[in-house]
Amino acid sequence: MLKDTRDRMGKLWAEGLRKRHAHMLGPKQVDYFTDLSQTAGVKNIKPVMTKLHNESSKCFNENLLHFREDNFAILDDETFVKLN
Numbered sequence: 001m002l003k004d005t006r007d008r009m010g011k012l013w014a015e016g017l018r019k020r021h022a023h024m025l026g027p028k029q030v031d032y033f034t035d036l037s038q039t040a041g042v043k044n045i046k047p048v049m050t051k052l053h054n055e056s057s058k059c060f061n062e063n064l065l066h067f068r069e070d071n072f073a074i075l076d077d078e079t080f081v082k083l084n
Helices: 002-014 026-040 047-062
Strands: 072-074 080-082
Touching: 002 026, 026 047, 047 072, 047 080
Parallel strands: none
Antiparallel strands: 072 080
């Protein structure tokens, strides 16, 4: 597992990510969660959760003062809608 971590981090550094930003995977988080769930032998998170996180991050970047007011509804394992 330590080797896996080192390999993954090496790829991030090679892509130009700084060590202090290692937790900021953005859209690549789905690959991380898939790899993690396969390694652990557990079910992966639903795709809607990754999509919702990406949308929430976008809202944070575009509307820092009011992004916390955003409301979403999860419709199924793949789909969510923004309510406001």
